[in-house]
Amino acid sequence: SRSINLAVIPGDGIGQEVVAEGLKVLSAVLPQDVKLETKEYDFGARRYHATGETLTDADLDALKQHDAILLGAIGDPSVPSGVLERGFLLKLRFAFDHHVNLRPSKLLPGVATPLAGEPQIDFVVVREGTEGPYTGNGGTIRKGTEHEVATEVSVNTAYGVERVVRDAFARAQARPRKKLALIHKNNVLTFAGHLWTNIFNKVAEEFPEVTTEYMHVDAATIYLVTQPERFDVIVTDNLFGDIVTDLAAAVSGGIGVAASGNINPSGEFPSMFEPVHGSAPDIAGQGKADPSATVLSVALLLRHLGHEAEADRIDAAVAADLAERTGKPARSTSEIGDALAVRVAG
Amino acid sequence: SRSINLAVIPGDGIGQEVVAEGLKVLSAVLPQDVKLETKEYDFGARRYHATGETLTDADLDALKQHDAILLGAIGDPSVPSGVLERGFLLKLRFAFDHHVNLRPSKLLPGVATPLAGEPQIDFVVVREGTEGPYTGNGGTIRKGTEHEVATEVSVNTAYGVERVVRDAFARAQARPRKKLALIHKNNVLTFAGHLWTNIFNKVAEEFPEVTTEYMHVDAATIYLVTQPERFDVIVTDNLFGDIVTDLAAAVSGGIGVAASGNINPSGEFPSMFEPVHGSAPDIAGQGKADPSATVLSVALLLRHLGHEAEADRIDAAVAADLAERTGKPARSTSEIGDALAVRVAG
Numbered sequence: 001s002r003s004i005n006l007a008v009i010p011g012d013g014i015g016q017e018v019v020a021e022g023l024k025v026l027s028a029v030l031p032q033d034v035k036l037e038t039k040e041y042d043f044g045a046r047r048y049h050a051t052g053e054t055l056t057d058a059d060l061d062a063l064k065q066h067d068a069i070l071l072g073a074i075g076d077p078s079v080p081s082g083v084l085e086r087g088f089l090l091k092l093r094f095a096f097d098h099h100v101n102l103r104p105s106k107l108l109p110g111v112a113t114p115l116a117g118e119p120q121i122d123f124v125v126v127r128e129g130t131e132g133p134y135t136g137n138g139g140t141i142r143k144g145t146e147h148e149v150a151t152e153v154s155v156n157t158a159y160g161v162e163r164v165v166r167d168a169f170a171r172a173q174a175r176p177r178k179k180l181a182l183i184h185k186n187n188v189l190t191f192a193g194h195l196w197t198n199i200f201n202k203v204a205e206e207f208p209e210v211t212t213e214y215m216h217v218d219a220a221t222i223y224l225v226t227q228p229e230r231f232d233v234i235v236t237d238n239l240f241g242d243i244v245t246d247l248a249a250a251v252s253g254g255i256g257v258a259a260s261g262n263i264n265p266s267g268e269f270p271s272m273f274e275p276v277h278g279s280a281p282d283i284a285g286q287g288k289a290d291p292s293a294t295v296l297s298v299a300l301l302l303r304h305l306g307h308e309a310e311a312d313r314i315d316a317a318v319a320a321d322l323a324e325r326t327g328k329p330a331r332s333t334s335e336i337g338d339a340l341a342v343r344v345a346g
Numbered sequence: 347s348r349s350i351n352l353a354v355i356p357g358d359g360i361g362q363e364v365v366a367e368g369l370k371v372l373s374a375v376l377p378q379d380v381k382l383e384t385k386e387y388d389f390g391a392r393r394y395h396a397t398g399e400t401l402t403d404a405d406l407d408a409l410k411q412h413d414a415i416l417l418g419a420i421g422d423p424s425v426p427s428g429v430l431e432r433g434f435l436l437k438l439r440f441a442f443d444h445h446v447n448l449r450p451s452k453l454l455p456g457v458a459t460p461l462a463g464e465p466q467i468d469f470v471v472v473r474e475g476t477e478g479p480y481t482g483n484g485g486t487i488r489k490g491t492e493h494e495v496a497t498e499v500s501v502n503t504a505y506g507v508e509r510v511v512r513d514a515f516a517r518a519q520a521r522p523r524k525k526l527a528l529i530h531k532n533n534v535l536t537f538a539g540h541l542w543t544n545i546f547n548k549v550a551e552e553f554p555e556v557t558t559e560y561m562h563v564d565a566a567t568i569y570l571v572t573q574p575e576r577f578d579v580i581v582t583d584n585l586f587g588d589i590v591t592d593l594a595a596a597v598s599g600g601i602g603v604a605a606s607g608n609i610n611p612s613g614e615f616p617s618m619f620e621p622v623h624g625s626a627p628d629i630a631g632q633g634k635a636d637p638s639a640t641v642l643s644v645a646l647l648l649r650h651l652g653h654e655a656e657a658d659r660i661d662a663a664v665a666a667d668l669a670e671r672t673g674k675p676a677r678s679t680s681e682i683g684d685a686l687a688v689r690v691a692g
């Protein structure tokens with residue numbers, strides 16, 4: 001489309017700084033005839049402290065009007081653990097049915113990895129985003145006593161599993177290696193595990209060109225550090241996806257370059273794009289944050305909206321920038337943003 | 347005690363081979379006046395195929411008579427996923443209340459790690475063994491239809507969490523660095539997360555010398571590959587423990603050297619010791635399996651039964667054997683066992 005109506009949520013900590021650079025690069029990469037409109041929203045710790053609100057129905061109605069959402073980071077030590085996560089981040093993923101949580105991992109030339117040797121890493125994790133242990137089902141009885149019992153219920157539906165598995169197969173089919181791994185723990189979590197495994201095997205029949213494998217989540221963490229080149233596309237549950245994508249980010253250059261998309265493929269609701277790193281309060285406000293993960297999230301956003309060429313230019317710019325860093329003095333957040341803006345425009 | 351009455355469960359695949367070496371080293375290390383009695387049990391895939399049984403009440407009664415259990419591995423591709431895990435391994439852990447699942451990770455000199463540099467790794471994970479998502483609570487409705495719903499319920503009790511947290515604090519207190527990290531996901535799994543966090547903070551008051559930290563499981567996977575030296579003792583839930591201990595094993599020399607104990611600290615039931623690796627059917631029967639993880643599990647077993655000096659001798663023998671491997675031709679399972687038996691006797 002020739003216009004983008006973007007909701008911008010800088011959020012907390014370094015979120016403010018990295019989103020500014022994301023927008024800088026976005027403006028620089030877009031052709032003149034694509035009209036970019038942005039509206040900033042003040043979600044996060046400040047709003048919560050001021051009003052007690054995290055994300056109201058009116059907020060959701062407003063966000064719905066946008067083509068997509070760019071988010072920096074939400075979370076601050078001044079807010080009790082879980083309040084902003086459940087009250088904002090997860091509420092938004094669930095309200096907008098962001099069932100495809102897309103997290104690419106690619107080790108770019110010149111980027112340091114904690115792994116020995118020169119591993120070839122280029123895979124994408126399709127993490128389910130609206131089910132599993134993230135539903136908030138569960139509860140507590142006799143809270144604070146020696147007889148307290150707390151439960152967490154992982155909810156898995158054929159509907160929810162099939163749509164994300166199908167999405168992952170389609171992505172695998174479109175990639176040169178055409179490989180898809182299902183990660184679960186079906187030998188212990190047998191109810192959910194059988195549902196995932198059966199649907200995975202059923203959908204596999206529709207994609208005969210895709211090579212599949214199954215692995216337990218514990219074994220997957222081993223492969224991610226010993227044979228990361230083994231992976232092409234991974235599909236997995238919400239919680240396992242949370243865990244393996246942080247590990248995947250760590251081995252493929254760190255969360256400084258890990259981008260993500262919370263996608264509603266039907267387009268019924270706007271999709272949201274955000275760096276995987278959090279608000280990093282320890283370095284906030286110092287211009288030290290690397291905006292690359294946010295800029296790469298902008299590329300995912302553009303690709304989602306059909307601006308393939310611009311997305312490719314951003315990916316190339318970030319890759320080129322990273323490749324030239326070794327031995328150079330550290331740059332500030334905005335200096336990196338400026339450099340990327342120049343590259344994508346050029 | 348001056349006698350050890352041991353239940354031996356070789357099990358499936360390489361379990362047979364590695365347990366033979368574990369027993370060889372155990373016999374070699376024990377002083378003349380300690381009487382070792384062993385009784386072998388035939389659990390695993392063969393028994394299941396022959397009788398349909400995995401672990402009967404009579405089996406449990408028989409196992410109860412022993413001082414400890416040494417297990418090789420249980421699991422075979424010929425048995426549907428979950429049958430032996432739920433029917434034997436987890437059934438035994440739950441029946442014998444093995445709530446402390448102890449998994450040390452130490453990168454020994456001369457041992458290869460997938461991590462770059464020369465990381466210093468020496469920590470122990472105390473994984474809860476009788477609660478969390480492992481309870482088998484949950485179920486399936488409308489199985490096999492497009493309306494299937496499958497749930498898994500993580501059950502967490504103050505009783506269960508407090509005892510394992512207390513055990514972990516005591517272990518941290520006894521180590522030179524006196525550090526304990528709680529790993530959970532309390533920003534999303536808020537019911538269980540708050541229970542764990544509150545109890546952790548409460549028990550911490552009794553151990554003022556122990557330095558504590560909390561980290562989310564996703565962040566923990568990053569630290570395990572970027573700063574593994576950060577860890578001393580880790581306490582965590584059953585499922586998170588399953589995941590982080592495989593990753594921990596991978597970075598500290600691989601599952602070929604990862605030992606574990608499923609411990610009932612009260613001694614009401616015998617504790618069980620097993621290598622973390624599984625039955626590895628692909629290399630079974632070929633004499634290729636490394637028995638070191640089993641031998642190190644025998645050391646954990648001896649330490650549990652109060653034979654500290656013998657446990658130390660085994661640890662030293664394995665360390666010395668590993669340190670001398672580089673550049674030498676590969677040895678068979680029994681050759682490694684022979685070498686270790688010579689070392690511990692000497």
Ligand SMILES: CC(C)[C@H](C(=O)O)[C@@H](O)C(=O)O
Pocket residue numbers: 085086089090242276533534564
């Ligand atoms: C902050 C938290 C709710 C979130 C998650 O667990 O999904 C984060 O870890 C992520 O991976 O996006």
Ligand SMILES: CC(C)[C@H](C(=O)O)[C@@H](O)C(=O)O
Pocket residue numbers: 187188218431432435436588622
């Ligand atoms: C085989 C399986 C039941 C087991 C577990 O999940 O606990 C294994 O992975 C382990 O870590 O001992």
